[in-house]
Amino acid sequence: MNAISAAAARTFPALLRRVTYVAPGVLALDFEAEDGGELPPFEPGSHLDVHLPDGTVRQYSLCGDPADRTTYRIAVRDVKGGRASRFVHRGELRPGVVVTLGAPRNNFAFEPAARYLFVAGGIGITPLLPMMRAATRAGTPWTLLLCAPRSAEAPFIREARALGGEVSVHASEEGTRLDVAGRLRDAPADTLLYCCGPERLMLAVEEATAHWPEGSVRFEWFTARSRPEGEVSGTFEVECVRSGLTLAVPPERSVLAVLNDxxxxxxxxxxxxxxxxxxxAVLEGEVDHRDSILSASERAANATMMTCVSRAASPRLVLDL
Ligand code: FES
Incomplete structure (x- = not known):
């Protein structure tokens, strides 16, 4: 997990240079620095914020080559009602437009291993592509299991195959749905698994690897995990030591909203x-972690919290604010 970083707030203008068809409903966008210079560096697993013309901000994984400092590549899926879909797939965001981007950040760090297993659902392949490239460059064996409704809809499959690992496509509507538990049962003990895709796939991988050593399975969530139905949370207090404020957080509001108000x-x-x-940063109190970023040990350490979704498991939290 990154340290709490001022870089999160850094933004800069970038030129949308190209929009390329990848697969049905998926377009790749290539950005360059507005002044033609180098872009801030990124690592495999990094994502960035894209500020859309209506002021909303969306996060996308960088799926290009980190060694190429002139281009950022992201992929945008056409989602019914999605804001980015409207701008990208309906042609409102065209090549030549200048867009505000956030500096790349990484919550899905690629770490050295003896072998890698990449499990992706559809566009979930995007953060994994730079990892496959890095693994190939390091001479480390890797396998990709890519799931899609139909094999023709598997995004970036040609690019993944060209990277030299073992690639298999699992198409649920063609009778080759991935048997997650069966496929992961015999994975060698020194495997490091990276997974990104829809919740159903991620939960299946999580369940099948529940007994694997901590840190050997990494997930990148694009959207919030579902919460248990009927889950309730009472009012609690947050004390902000540096600003001297103590604030009540009611059940219907987030810590973030209360702090910002x-x-x-x-x-x-x-x-x-x-x-x-x-x-x-959390100085005292117990957090009810509801994010999809912190690992089990980071949650147990209780040193930080994501204020947009996490709440208190104790009557009071003391924050370093
Ligand atoms: S705003 Fe993204 S984790 Fe809270």
Whole structure:
């Protein structure tokens, strides 16, 4: 997990250079620096904020080559009612337009391993592509299991195959749905698994690997995890030691909203617990972690919380604000 970072708030203008068809309903967008210079560096697993013309902000994984400092590539899926879909797939965001981007951040760090297993659902392949490229460059064996409704809809499949690992496509509507538990049962013990895709796939991988050593399975969530039905949370207090404020957080409001209403200006982006922008240090109290970023040990350490979704499991939280 990144340290709480001022970089989260950094933005810069970038030129949308190209829009390329990838697969049905998926377009790739290539951005360059507005002045033609180098872009800030990124690592495999990084994502960035894209500020859409209506002022909303969406996060996308960088799926290009980190060694190419001139281009950022992201992929946007056509989602019914999605804001980015409207701008990208309906042609409102065209090549030549200048867009505000946030500096890349990484909550899905690529780490050295003896072998990698990448499990992706559809556009969930995007953060994994730079990892496959890095693994190939390092001479480390890797396998990709890519799931899609139909094999023709598997995004970036040609690019993944060209990277030299073992690639298999699992198409649910063609009778080759991935048997997650069966496929993961025999994975070698030194495997590091990275997974990104829809919740159903991620939960299946999580369940099948529940007994794997901590840290050997990494997930990147694009959207918030579902919460248990009927879950309730009472009012609790947050004490902000540096500003001397104590605030009540009612059940229907987030910690983030309460802090920002009090003028504390906590930065935020996704408001779904998936990007890490609103992370705040916790000095006392027990957090009810509801984000999709922190690992089990980071949750247990209770040192930080994502204020957009996480709440208190104790009557009071003391925050370093
Ligand atoms: S704003 Fe993205 S995790 Fe809170």
């Amino acid at each position: 009090a003028g504390l200006a906590v930065p935020c982006s996704c408001e779904q617990g998936v990007c890490g922008t609103c992370e705040v």
